[in-house]
Amino acid sequence: MSADPIPLLSVENLTIEIGGASVVDDVSFHVAPGRVMALVGESGCGKSLTSYAILGLLPDAAKRTGGRIRLHDLDLSALSEREFRKARGKDISIIFQEPSASLDPLTTVGSQIADAYRTHNKVSRAEAYDKARQMLADVGIPDPDRRLHQYPFELSGGMCQRIMISIALICSPRVLVADEPTTALDVTIQAQILDLMKKLVSERGTAIVLITHDMGVVADIADDVAVMYAGRVAEIAGVHSLFAKPCHPYTALLLASVPTLDDAPKSDLATIEGRVPTPDEFGEGCRFASRCPLVTDKCRIEQPPLFDCGDGHRSACWHIDRMPELMEAAA
């Protein structure tokens, strides 16, 4: 974890329930200014719900039943919808996976960016457009004057994602939540967008919460990583520590199942047998127990807390001491 003393965004013991099942259970993490916190996990692990909770955008069926979310000294979880609207876009912003689904097809991109600015700042249209032009240049769009007057359908997917980033950042929010921002893009464009995000973090000191399932993206851009499984944080650590010495069987197996350059071609990849349990199958114990090679009776009965494995690296597993045995078997 980061050693920075003052976190900008703190998620503390966040619990979200849908129909009585805790789909996000006791999740805590902190992000300091200028740092990138990655939430990693497979579909259904609760990473997107966590990010929506930060933005106050939980769907109606989902209820936050516990925990707090704080932005510096502001308690986001205590805000009314009206107050939240003022914070959203100004203090905290989000970009989604599919830019073409998030942009208004009937409005020019310039007007969409300017609107975002004018919502939070009392300025003239002309001033807002100037600001938008500047923003387009900052996100690396060539010929911003022409682009301002174009519609989303006239732009490629990579361009649209840059527009989304412009809208999200035009009011200089302190926290940016990026929900799979490059998943829908080609790798060459993904590399450009990741470089852009790195540049923004270092220049503006924006804190980023990055939701992704791609371990390569995590390795590229994250400072800290929380690996989520079935609604809980399985492991949380600095990025180098996590990849070098995973302390949770799920993380280790997840990393082993990604084909690497050292594998023999067509060899068997490590797999995780079974599937993620559905919320009604969550038991008393560790939620990974049904798929874990290190499982014992204790795992099925008692939920492991996050144990410290040194340097702020924490793992929710009863058998951290048996990890070398698992790593050997996987190799």
Add this chain to the structure above:
Amino acid sequence: MSDPNGPVLELKDVAVHFGGRGGLFASPGPVVKAVNGVDLTIGRGETVALVGESGCGKSTLSNTIVGLQAPVSGSIRVAGEEVVGADRRKLNDIRRHVQMIFQDPALSLDPRSTIGATVGEPLKVRGVAKGEALKQRVGELLTQVGLRAEHADRYPHQFSGGQRQRVVIARALALEPGLVICDEPVSALDVSVRAQILNLLVALQKRTGVSYLFVSHDLSVVRHICDRVVVMYLGRFVEMADRATFFANPKHPYTRALMSAVPQADPVVQRGKERYVLSGELPSPANIPSGCAFHTRCPLATEICSQVRPELTPRPDGALVACHHA
């Protein structure tokens, strides 16, 4: 078929163009040259990867091979039989040798058919099996892909994404095709499931000798599963090499850019590696740049590149590369 040891697929100078035709009142639009003169041979039991950005023509080429799209010129031979210009009956006969697997299994399965009916349909349509024999064959196919025979009565929504992709694979293998075109077969799946499906594809190939044309943008997956790699850019092949040569010594500047763009799942490697980020985006296939189509984004481009189109030429290590400078 003609030669049991011959290639399963031979493409000669295949070109697929769209548009360009005017209507009653409309003037002719631009011709989109989606595929522009490609040659490719796939041998039995071989896996060839087709790599490139969206819009490069990969999907048009796959659709053309299965006969969903007609080429404007060139020859396509499947197991020795010419597809281009074949009549419907002949085409039907040829098609059983080529099957396809798509990216999203949820979209390729009929939600209202049991998976038994789905997997058995090609067998029924071709009159290969019926009644008890059909049921038994469906059971075998399901077992082969790691499901159970009794799953035949269930519906797609009762399965997870990985299991659904297994169903799709079982259906593709039902007629024992020589070639299966896999169009991004694992990119919609979770990482842990992805490995299961890749292992399955490899195991099935070892058992049945099927060939794969593996369309993907994920080079780490490609490196894992393929024997040979072809890189496509704006409708043409720019590099073709066997796996070892390709990954040890990529030559075309576009290939090198693609490789450098794929993030490695290791922060030390990923942050230490030499970056080779391409500027700009893929030009429109309706307006392909002159000379080498890549010259507008290429860091090595010189004057000749905008004037003369480089042909695929063999290199000492056996790779074919279309570049004036590589």
